[in-house]
Amino acid sequence: MSTVADSATPVLSPPTARILVVDDERSMRELLAIVLKREGYEVLVAENGRAAIALLEKEPVELLISDVRMPDVSGVQVLAAAQRANPEIIGIMVTAFASTETAVEALRLGAYDYLSKPFNVDELKLKVRKALERRHLQQENALLKRALQDTHQFSNIIGRSPGMLAVFQLIQTIAPTTSTVLVSGESGTGKELVARAIHFNSLRKDRPFVALNCGALPETLLDSELFGHVRGAFTGADSNKKGLIEVAEKGTIFLDEIGEMSPLVQVKLLRVLQERKFRRLGGTEETEADIRIIAATNRDLAKLVADGKFREDLFYRINVIPVRLPPLRERPEDISLLAEHFLVKYAAQIGRKITGISPDAVRKLQAYAWPGNIRELENAIERAVALETGQLVEASSLPEHVQVVEGPGGNGAESPLPESGFDLERHVADIEREYIAEALRQSGGVKSRAADLLGMSFRSFRYYMKKYNLR
Ligand SMILES: Nc1ncnc2c1ncn2[C@@H]1O[C@H](COP(=O)(O)OP(=O)(O)OP(=O)(O)O)[C@@H](O)[C@H]1O
Ligand SMILES: [Mg+2]
Numbered sequence: 002m003s004t005v006a007d008s009a010t011p012v013l014s015p016p017t018a019r020i021l022v023v024d025d026e027r028s029m030r031e032l033l034a035i036v037l038k039r040e041g042y043e044v045l046v047a048e049n050g051r052a053a054i055a056l057l058e059k060e061p062v063e064l065l066i067s068d069v070r071m072p073d074v075s076g077v078q079v080l081a082a083a084q085r086a087n088p089e090i091i092g093i094m095v096t097a098f099a100s101t102e103t104a105v106e107a108l109r110l111g112a113y114d115y116l117s118k119p120f121n122v123d124e125l126k127l128k129v130r131k132a133l134e135r136r137h138l139q140q141e142n143a144l145l146k147r148a149l150q151d152t153h154q155f156s157n158i159i160g161r162s163p164g165m166l167a168v169f170q171l172i173q174t175i176a177p178t179t180s181t182v183l184v185s186g187e188s189g190t191g192k193e194l195v196a197r198a199i200h201f202n203s204l205r206k207d208r209p210f211v212a213l214n215c216g217a218l219p220e221t222l223l224d225s226e227l228f229g230h231v232r233g234a235f236t237g238a239d240s241n242k243k244g245l246i247e248v249a250e251k252g253t254i255f256l257d258e259i260g261e262m263s264p265l266v267q268v269k270l271l272r273v274l275q276e277r278k279f280r281r282l283g284g285t286e287e288t289e290a291d292i293r294i295i296a297a298t299n300r301d302l303a304k305l306v307a308d309g310k311f312r313e314d315l316f317y318r319i320n321v322i323p324v325r326l327p328p329l330r331e332r333p334e335d336i337s338l339l340a341e342h343f344l345v346k347y348a349a350q351i352g353r354k355i356t357g358i359s360p361d362a363v364r365k366l367q368a369y370a371w372p373g374n375i376r377e378l379e380n381a382i383e384r385a386v387a388l389e390t391g392q393l394v395e396a397s398s399l400p401e402h403v404q405v406v407e408g409p410g411g412n413g414a415e416s417p418l419p420e421s422g423f424d425l426e427r428h429v430a431d432i433e434r435e436y437i438a439e440a441l442r443q444s445g446g447v448k449s450r451a452a453d454l455l456g457m458s459f460r461s462f463r464y465y466m467k468k469y470n471l472r
Contacts, residue, residue, distance in 0.1 A: 017041055017043070017443065017454075018043070018063040018133050019044075019064075020037055020043065020044050020062065020063070020064045020065070020129070021045045021046070021047065021053060021056060021057065021060075021083075022034055022037070022045070022046045022047070023047045023048075023049075023052075023065070023066070023067035023076065023079055024048070024067070025049050025068065025071045026068070029068070029095075029118075030048065032122075033125070034046050036125060036126065037125075038456070039456060040126055040129070041454065043443065043444070043450070043453075043454060045062065049071055049074065050067075050071050050073055050076070050078055050079045051073060053065075053083075054079060057082055057083050062083070063089075063133070064090065064091045064133065065083045065090055065091070066116075067092070067094060067095065068096075069097075069107060070096075070097060076094055076095070077107060077110055080092045080112055081110065089136070091113045091132045091136055092113055093114045093115060093116060093128060093129070094107035094112045094114075094115040094116070095116050095117075096115055097117070097118055104117065114132060116128065137360075138393075142341075142356070142357055157194065157198075158191065158194055158195065158198055159339050160335045160338070161334055161335065162327070162331075162332030162333075162335045164327040164331060165332060168195065168326065171322075172195065172198055172199055172202065172324070173202070175199065175322050175324075176199050176200075176202035176203045177202075177203055178203075179205075179293050180321050180322050181294045181319055181322070182196075182199060182294075182295045182296070182321070182322045183259075183295075183297070183319050183321075184295065184297040184326065185298050185324070186297075186325060186326030186327070186328070186374075187299055187326075187328045188299050188374065188376070189374035189375050189377055190326040190327070190328060190374045191326055191375055192326060193257065193297065195326065196210075196253075196295040197210060199295060200252070200255075200295070205251060205252050205293060208249075208251045208252030209248060209249050209252035209253075210249075210252055211245045211248055211249040211254050211255065212255040213226060213245055214257045214258055215261050216258035220266065221235070223262070223263070224265065224266055224269070224282060225242070225244065227244050227246055227266065227269070228246060228269060228280065228281055228282055229242050229243045229246075229281040229284075230281050230282035230284070231283045231284040232283075233283060234281070234282040234283025234284070235283070238282075241281075244279075246273065246290050246292055247288065247290075250291060254292050255295050255297070256294060256296045256297070257296075257297050258297065258299070259297065260305050260310075260311060262311075264312070267311070267315050268312070273290050273294075274315070274318040274319070275318065277289060277290050278290060296319050302316055302320070328371070328374055329371040329374045329378065330370050330371055333367055336366050336367050337358070337363055337366065337367065340358055340363070340366055340378060341357075341358065343378065343379050343383065344358060344382055344386060344394060347382060347383045347386040351386065353389070355389055355392060355394060356392050356393065357392075357393050357394070358393060359393045359395050359396065361395070361396045362396040362398075362399060365396050365399055365403055365404055366378070366381075366399070366403065368406045369402075369406045370406075381399055381403060382394070384398075385398040430469075434471070437466060438471055440454040440455050441471060448462055448466070
């Protein structure tokens with residue numbers, strides 16, 4: 002199973018937020034700061050409303066925890082100022098026990114939640130985490146929506162990977178021509194979708210688009226389906242019948258699984274391509290064919306030619322403009338985008354209010370190799386939407402074989418220790434180094450703050466910086 006590290010997706014890493022704590026009571030301030038720092042957040046404190054407002058003008062803050070009742074400037078005023086500085090700020094107000102009125106008032110003014118004193122530490126942690134997770138999801142959805150909007154104008158084909166952007170570009174260029182196109186790609190990569198996009202963006206868009214699966218019919222049936230027959234052409238042919246080439250007149254015919262076409266039909270098709278003429282089965286008259294041909298295959302047509310199974314002259318006639326669709330595992334950037342697209346589609350279809358995909362589930366989706374490509378992903382999301390009872394698609398609603406895949410750095414489902422062994426010290430060192438570097442980055446190089454972020458003393462932090470040669 003291949004795993005992919007996907008740095009280009011709009012899926013943000015889980016929140017490590019900057020929180021401002023405002024309380025005129027010193028012990029309360031300190032308690033909040035200690036608890037929140039230990040949870041990995043960056044914490045700023047202010048001892049009154051005025052100091053808080055001054056701070057908010059200088060420092061970006063994602064979450065505000067403020068006492069409501071303070072002398073001079075009240076918590077509600079702080080919240081209003083915070084919202085002016087950052088309309089997306091999350092406010093959690095701390096109110097005295099039993100004063101539900103102020104709590105309600107705070108919520109009315111746009112606070113996200115409130116805590117009533119005395120509160121327990123777990124309640125605080127949970128509320129903060131929930132609020133940040135929700136914010137995180139909202140941002141993620143906004144990013145995904147924006148990404149969806151500015152991808153391309155074939156609104157039903159989702160993708161923003163370089164591979165798919167190249168495909169969109171190509172479709173746009175070739176759609177208005179009448180050139181024959183060969184779309185190739187693994188099963189479920191969207192070949193038919195692309196064929197339709199070419200047709201519906203062409204000058205023939207008001208004429209028929211006719212699809213025929215060459216692998217699904219025995220030779221004689223395929224022959225008569227394509228070219229039609231006259232009455233009496235074979236037993237059972239008791240009337241004249243138009244072939245799909247005639248049905249598609251001035252439109253597009255989509256020949257799916259062209260690699261399965263028998264040699265006899267290949268010859269006839271070659272004639273259509275070369276002379277733009279064909280004859281019904283059993284007929285004597287030649288008819289002009291004005292059709293555009295788009296063929297598709299999930300097989301290596303050049304190899305079939307080399308093996309003598311597909312006519313070389315036909316191959317060149319068909320392969321005028323090759324469009325290759327990359328498998329999903331080669332375009333990890335598209336996975337979350339597609340998943341979101343199918344989520345919206347199926348949630349609407351069954352009338353469920355599911356608002357997103359949990360970060361853990363997204364990780365699983367991205368780590369899985371998708372041998373069945375987009376069709377398989379679509380089925381997985383449809384199933385998850387049907388099974389899910391909550392507001393988010395959780396990893397537990399994904400098909401089991403998707404769930405068991407480990408993300409980057411994982412080693413499969415059974416054991417975290419591979420049979421070939423594993424260098425634990427080195428792994429731990431890698432992790433330490435990552436965290437030290439990240440803390441430095443987040444604190445803008447302020448070592449004391451970075452040390453706080455990791456819950457360690459300044460001295461230990463300096464030791465690790467030196468050990469890993471970080472500046
Ligand atoms: N880029 C995409 N965006 C949105 N939906 C997609 C995309 N690609 C494929 N799909 C969906 O995935 C499913 C499979 O696509 P399609 O039938 O076009 O694949 P295919 O390559 O023709 O597969 P097969 O080789 O199995 O015939 C369809 O439901 C299609 O709508
Ligand atoms: Mg198909």
